[in-house]
Amino acid sequence: MLLSKNWSVGRRVAVILAATALAAAAPYAVMRPLNAWVEPSSTAGVVLGLVGLVVIVFEMLLMLRKRYRRVRGWPPLLWNVRLWLWVHVVLGIAVLPVILVHGKYGFGGILPAATMALFLATIASGVWGLVVQQWLPQELIDEVPDETVASQVDRVAAGYVGKKPVVWSKEHDRDRTGEVFRLLESLTLEGAEPGEVLPVPGGGAAVEARSEALVRDKPAEELWLFCEGILVPYLERGRASVSPLRSEYEARRRFAQLRQTLPAEAFPAVDRLEQLAKYRREWDTQRRVNAWLHAWIPAHVGLSAAMTGLMFVHAVRALKFW
Amino acid sequence: MRPPRSPSRDRSDRFTGFRGYVRIPDRYATAKRMALLAALVLTGLWLVVEFFHPRAAAFHTHGQLANPHAAWDHQCAACHVQHDVANLSWSNVLNARDRWHDLTCTKCHAGPAHHASVQEMGGEWAGFHDRCSNCHHDHGGRTASLTDIADSHCVGCHRDVPHATTSDPAKFGAFASEHLEFRALRDYPPGQNYTPRKLKFSHAVHMTPGMVTTTRLGDKDVPSGPLDAKRLKEAYSPDAVARYGPLDTGKGVELKCASCHQLDAEVPADGSGDLPRGQPRAGGAYYLPVSYDVSCKSCHPTVAPDGGRPENAFPIPHRLQPPDLAAFLRAGYWDRLAKHAPAAKAMGPGQRLDPKAAHDDLKATFGGEVGRLTANAQKWLATHPRVGDTSATGTCAKCHALTGTGAALTVAPLPQHSVWFPHAKFNHVSHRGLTCAECHPGTDRPAATPAHPVNEVEPIAIRGVDSCRACHAPAGHEVKLADAVTRAAGVRHRCTDCHRYHNGEQPLHGMGSPARDPRAPQSLAEFLKGGK
Numbered sequence: 012m013l014l015s016k017n018w019s020v021g022r023r024v025a026v027i028l029a030a031t032a033l034a035a036a037a038p039y040a041v042m043r044p045l046n047a048w049v050e051p052s053s054t055a056g057v058v059l060g061l062v063g064l065v066v067i068v069f070e071m072l073l074m075l076r077k078r079y080r081r082v083r084g085w086p087p088l089l090w091n092v093r094l095w096l097w098v099h100v101v102l103g104i105a106v107l108p109v110i111l112v113h114g115k116y117g118f119g120g121i122l123p124a125a126t127m128a129l130f131l132a133t134i135a136s137g138v139w140g141l142v143v144q145q146w147l148p149q150e151l152i153d154e155v156p157d158e159t160v161a162s163q164v165d166r167v168a169a170g171y172v173g174k175k176p177v178v179w180s181k182e183h184d185r186d187r188t189g190e191v192f193r194l195l196e197s198l199t200l201e202g203a204e205p206g207e208v209l210p211v212p213g214g215g216a217a218v219e220a221r222s223e224a225l226v227r228d229k230p231a232e233e234l235w236l237f238c239e240g241i242l243v244p245y246l247e248r249g250r251a252s253v254s255p256l257r258s259e260y261e262a263r264r265r266f267a268q269l270r271q272t273l274p275a276e277a278f279p280a281v282d283r284l285e286q287l288a289k290y291r292r293e294w295d296t297q298r299r300v301n302a303w304l305h306a307w308i309p310a311h312v313g314l315s316a317a318m319t320g321l322m323f324v325h326a327v328r329a330l331k332f333w
Numbered sequence: 334m335r336p337p338r339s340p341s342r343d344r345s346d347r348f349t350g351f352r353g354y355v356r357i358p359d360r361y362a363t364a365k366r367m368a369l370l371a372a373l374v375l376t377g378l379w380l381v382v383e384f385f386h387p388r389a390a391a392f393h394t395h396g397q398l399a400n401p402h403a404a405w406d407h408q409c410a411a412c413h414v415q416h417d418v419a420n421l422s423w424s425n426v427l428n429a430r431d432r433w434h435d436l437t438c439t440k441c442h443a444g445p446a447h448h449a450s451v452q453e454m455g456g457e458w459a460g461f462h463d464r465c466s467n468c469h470h471d472h473g474g475r476t477a478s479l480t481d482i483a484d485s486h487c488v489g490c491h492r493d494v495p496h497a498t499t500s501d502p503a504k505f506g507a508f509a510s511e512h513l514e515f516r517a518l519r520d521y522p523p524g525q526n527y528t529p530r531k532l533k534f535s536h537a538v539h540m541t542p543g544m545v546t547t548t549r550l551g552d553k554d555v556p557s558g559p560l561d562a563k564r565l566k567e568a569y570s571p572d573a574v575a576r577y578g579p580l581d582t583g584k585g586v587e588l589k590c591a592s593c594h595q596l597d598a599e600v601p602a603d604g605s606g607d608l609p610r611g612q613p614r615a616g617g618a619y620y621l622p623v624s625y626d627v628s629c630k631s632c633h634p635t636v637a638p639d640g641g642r643p644e645n646a647f648p649i650p651h652r653l654q655p656p657d658l659a660a661f662l663r664a665g666y667w668d669r670l671a672k673h674a675p676a677a678k679a680m681g682p683g684q685r686l687d688p689k690a691a692h693d694d695l696k697a698t699f700g701g702e703v704g705r706l707t708a709n710a711q712k713w714l715a716t717h718p719r720v721g722d723t724s725a726t727g728t729c730a731k732c733h734a735l736t737g738t739g740a741a742l743t744v745a746p747l748p749q750h751s752v753w754f755p756h757a758k759f760n761h762v763s764h765r766g767l768t769c770a771e772c773h774p775g776t777d778r779p780a781a782t783p784a785h786p787v788n789e790v791e792p793i794a795i796r797g798v799d800s801c802r803a804c805h806a807p808a809g810h811e812v813k814l815a816d817a818v819t820r821a822a823g824v825r826h827r828c829t830d831c832h833r834y835h836n837g838e839q840p841l842h843g844m845g846s847p848a849r850d851p852r853a854p855q856s857l858a859e860f861l862k863g864g865k
Contacts, residue, residue, distance in 0.1 A: 052430035122392040162359045305361040313368025320376030324383065328393050330426055331415075 014145065023145040031138050034107045039116055048115050052329075059113040064326060066106040071319055073099045074312065103137050126325050129318035136311040147304045154300070155293045161301040164294040168246045171287050191246070191287065194280045195238055198273075199224050199231040230272040237269055242288060249295045256288045257295070396472040399479050404861050411863025412436050412471075434466045440864040441851045461490070468834075480829060484508075487828040508826045509806035514797050517753050523792030530790035531747050533732050536776040539593075543585020559585030573631035590769045590776070593628040595621045596761060617762035622751050625651050633731075637665055638713050640706045645669045655742040659711060666706040670699060715742055753795060757831040758841060772796050805830070 014023040042048050049055045076082075076095050083090050110130055118124035151158065159167050169175065173189040201224045226234055245254035255261040266285045270278060358366070383389050388407040398406050405411035414435040416425070425432060442465075461467055468486045469479045484507060491505045505512055513519065521529055538544055543559025558564065562581040565574045580586045591599075598617030608614055623629075630651070639646035647665045649658065715735055716728045729735060734745040752759075770777030773794040802812045808823025836842045836849070855864050 050430055052433050054427045054430075057427050057429050120392060120394045120396065160354075162357075163354060306364070308361060309364035309368040312365050313372050316369050316372035317375050320372060321379065324376070324379060325393075328383070330429060 020146045020149060024142050027138060027141050027145070031104055031107065031134070034104050035111060038108045038112045042112075042116075049112050051113055051115055051119070056113055056115075059109050060326070060329075063106050063110045063113055064322060066102050066109065067315075067319055067322060070099055070103055070106070071315060100137075100141060103134065107134055122321060122325050122328065126318060126321040129314055129321060133311060133314040133318050136307050136314055140307040140311055143303055143307065147300050151297065151300050151304075155297040157290055157293050158297055159294060161298055164298055165247070165249070168249065168287075168291045168294060171246055172243050191238060191243060191284065194283060195235060198226045198277050198280055199234065225277055226273055233272055234269065237265070238284065241265070242284060245288060246291050249291055249298075257292065259289075259292060262288050262292070394472060397474050398471050399473065399477050400475050401479070402471060403475065405863055408863050412438070434464060436464075436466055437864075438465045438469075439852065441860075443849050443851060481827065482829045484828050487832075505828075508828065508831075509802060509810050509821065512798055515754060515757075515795070517793055518795065518797055521793055527790045527792060529748060529750070530793065531734055531745050533734075533790050536791065536794070537779045539588050540776070540778045542582065542587045542778070544588075545585065561585045570631050570634065576631060587778070593623050594769075597621050598762065616760070618758070618760040619751055620761060622749065629732075635729075637662055638706075638710050640709060642673070644673050645706065654744060655711065655715070656740065658714070659707060662707045662710045663703055666703045666710075667699075670702055670706075711742075752841065753793065755841065758833055759831070772800060802826075 014026060018026075049059065051057075051060065073095055076092060080092050088094060110127070114123065114127050118127050169189075171189045171191050173187040173192065224231065241254055241256060244252040245256045250257050255265060262285065266281060266288075270281055273281060383392070390407040390409050393409070394406065397403075402412070409415070413433060414437060416432060468482050470482075471477075471479060488506050488511075492511075517529070521527065538546055543561060545556050545559050547554040547556045560577075562574070562578045565578055565581075565586070569577075577586045577588070577592075580588060580592070596617045597615035597619055635649040635651055637645075637647050637649050645666065647669060649661065649665075653661060714729045716730060729744055733747075736743050736745060764772070768777065774796055775791065776794050796815075799812055799814055802810070802821055803814065803819055804822045804824040805826040806812060806821030806823070807826070808821060810821035812819050812821050833841065836846055839846070839848075842848065853865075859865055
C-alpha cells in the first residue's frame with residue numbers, strides 16, 4: 012500500500028486528490044497573478060518538456076518491469092516492483108505540473124492539444140486507479156467474505172450444478188451431479204439404503220434409511236421446479252440469468268415460501284441451497300468490484316501508450332525547425 | 334452446528350477444470366493488450382498522415398494564421414526559417430523560441446527603417462525592434478489583427494525611455510492614466526506659447542453671424558454692419574456672392590467650419606463639383622490646408638492701393654515676398670499709369686516726344702509717380718492694422734507676421750499644420766459624429782458678438798488628451814475634463830490605435846510608402862509557396 016494503512020480510506024483518497032490538485036494548480040496560482048508564464052518554446056519551456064518526456068518514458072517502463080517481473084539485478088532495491096510502482100505514482104503526479112507549465116496551461120495546435128488531452132486523461136485514469144485501489148480492496152473483504160478467483164466464478168458456481176461435458180450441446184448439458192441435485196435427490200428420492208452417505212450441510216454424512224421420500228407429491232414437484240427454473244440458472248449464469256435470486260430480499264422471500272411447503276426435516280437442505288444462492292450473489296458483487304478495480308488499467312495503459320507516441324511525434328515536429 | 338466452510342474448501346470433488354487457468358489472460362489483460370494495440374495503430378496512422386498528408390502541418394500550428402497569411406497555413410517553411418539536422422545542437426534545441434521566431438517576413442515586407450532614436454540606442458533595444466515577431470503575433474486566428482499590438486510591447490520600454498535616452502524625458506504607460514499631454518500642447522500651451530502659430534486669424538469673428546465686430550468709439554461699442562447678401566453684392570466679388578450669399582440666414586452670412594475646412598476626401602471647395610467618376614478619393618483622415626485662393630481671396634483680395642485714383646488699383650498675387658512684390662508693383666503701376674496718362678494717350682502711332690528734353694521730363698515725372706505709388710504700396714502693405722482701422726484690411730500684416738524693414742521686409746512663411754501630431758494617426762472621418770468644436774475649442778460660433786476684432790494668433794485649438802480619454806479609456810475610468818468629471822466610454826485605447834511604428838521618422842506613411850516595398854516582386858506560383 013502506497014499510503015499508510017492506518018489511515019482511513021477517506022483520508023487516503025483525500026490526500027491523493029489534494030496532492031493531484033495541488034500539483035496542477037500551484038504553478039498556475041503563482042504564474043497567473045504575476046502574468047509570468049513559461050513560454051513552451053523558451054529554454055525553460057523546452058527543458059520542462061524534456062524533463063516531462065524523460066519522466067513519462069520512465070513511467071512507461073513500469074509496464075515492461077511488470078511484464079518481466081522476475082528479472083532481478085543489483086542493487087535489489089532498484090528492481091523491486093513495489094518500489095517501481097511507488098515511484099511511478101509519485102512521478103506521475105509530479106510530472107503533471109511539469110507538463111502543464113510546459114504547455115502554458117493551454118492546448119496549442121491539434122497535435123499538442125491531442126497529446127495534452129491524452130496526458131490529462133492518462134493522469135486522470137491513474138489517479139482514479141489509485142483511488143479505487145485504496146478503497147475497493149477493503150470493500151471487497153467486507154462485502155465478499157467468501158471470495159474466490161474472479162475469473163473462475165462461473166466455473167465454481169456451476170460446479171454446484173454439475174460437471175460440464177467436454178463437448179457441450181443442448182442435449183448434453185452439465186451432468187447434474189452437483190451438490191444441488193444431490194440435495195434434491197436426498198429430499199425427494201425414495202428407497203435410500205440405510206447407511207448411504209448423502210450430502211448434508213456441513214459435509215457428507217450417513218442418513219438413516221427411509222422407505223419413502225422426505226418430500227413428495229406437489230411440494231417435491233415445486234422444489235424441483237424452483238431449483239431447475241430459478242436456482243440452477245442463477246448459479247450457472249449469475250446476474251445474466253435475470254433470476255429473482257439476484258436480489259437478497261427476493262431470495263429470502265422465495266426460500267421462505269419454499270420452506271412453508273416443506274417439512275422441517277428438509278430445512279437444512281433448503282438452507283444450504285439458499286446459501287449457494289448467496290455465494291453466487293457475493294461472487295457477482297466480487298466481479299463487479301473486480302471490474303472497477305481493474306478496468307481502469309487497460310484505459311490507463313492505452314491512453315498512456317497513445318500519449319507517449321504522440322509525445323514523441325510532437326517533440327520531433329516541434330524541434331523540426333532546428 | 335458448525336459454520337459452513339469456505340466454498341473454496343467445500344467442493345465435493347477435485348477441481349477437474351483447466352488448472353492452468355491463471356495463465357490464460359482474463360478479460361482485463363486482453364483489454365490491456367487491445368488498448369496497447371489500438372494506441373500503436375493510432376500512433377502509426379498519425380505518423381502515416383504526418384508524412385503523406387499535404388496539409389499535415391495544420392496539426393502542429395499554434396493556431397490559424399491571420400487572413401493576410403492564410404495561403405501559408407500549411408506551409409511552415411513559408412515564414413519560418415527551416416533548419417536541418419546539421420544544425421542540431423543542444424543550444425539550438427533549447428532555444429526553440431528563437432528558431433521559431435527566425436522568420437522571413439522581409440521576403441514580402443520591406444521592414445521600413447526604425448526611428449532614428451532606436452537605432453542610436455543599439456544593443457538590446459534595437460535588437461528587440463529587429464525581430465518582427467516580438468510585436469506582430471500571428472497564429473491568432475483568421476480575423477486576428479497583426480497590428481493590434483498589446484500595450485505591453487510598447488510600454489515595456491517606453492515606460493523607461495528616460496533611462497535609455499536623454500533626448501526624450503517623457504515616460505509613457507497606459508493611455509488611460511499614464512499618457513502625457515500631447516507634445517504640441519505641452520510645448521505650446523494655450524495662453525503661454527503661440528510660437529507655432531503664424532497666421533493671425535479669428536475663428537470668433539468669422540463664426541459670428543454677419544461677422545459683426547464692434548469698435549470702441551469713446552465709451553461706446555459701435556458694431557460694424559453685418560455682412561449679408563446685400564452687402565456682399567455691393568462690396569464683394571461675384572465669387573464671394575456666389576459662395577457666401579446662400580449662407581445669409583437673415584442675421585447675416587453664417588459661415589460653417591466646412592466653408593473653409595475641406596477633408597481630403599471631400600469635393601473641391603472651389604465649387605468645381607464632385608470628383609469625376611474613376612478618380613480616386615482619399616480616405617478623409619485629415620483636412621486639407623486652408624488655401625488663401627480658395628477660402629480667403631473672395632472676401633480679402635490683395636489689391637495694390639490706388640493712390641487716390643481707382644484706375645491705378647490692380648490685384649496682387651498672393652505668396653510674393655516684399656522684394657519680389659516691389660518689382661511687381663512697379664510694373665503694375667507703370668502699366669496703369671501708362672494706360673491712363675494724358676500724354677501717353679495723346680501720342681498716336683508714329684508720333685514721338687519731341688523735343689528730347691520734354692521726353693526726359695515726362696519720363697522723370699512718370700517714373701517718379703511710379704516710384705511714389707510703389708513706395709506707398711509697400712509701406713501700406715506692411716501696415717499693421719489697428720483696431721477699427723478698416724483701411725488696412727488688405728495688407729499683408731493683417732494676417733501675416735512681418736519681419737525686417739525696408740528692403741529686408743519678409744513675410745514669415747506659414748508652417749504646415751494639416752497634422753499637428755506627426756507621430757500619431759487620427760481619422761477625422763471616424764469622428765465626424767461630433768461637432769468640430771468638441772475637440773477644437775474656440776472655433777465654434779461665439780455665444781455673444783465679440784467685443785473687438787481679433788488681430789492676434791490663436792492658441793492651438795485642440796483639446797488635451799483628457800478629451801480623448803472621455804471615449805478612449807477603459808469603460809468606467811474616471812476622466813477629468815476641463816469643466817466636468819465623466820466616465821470613459823471604453824472605446825479602444827491601445828498604443829497602436831494611434832501610433833504607428835514603422836517607416837522611421839515618417840510614421841504616417843501608409844502601406845503604399847515605397848519604404849514598404851518587398852525586396853522583389855514574385856510570381857503567383859512562388860508567392861503561394863511562400864516566396865523566395
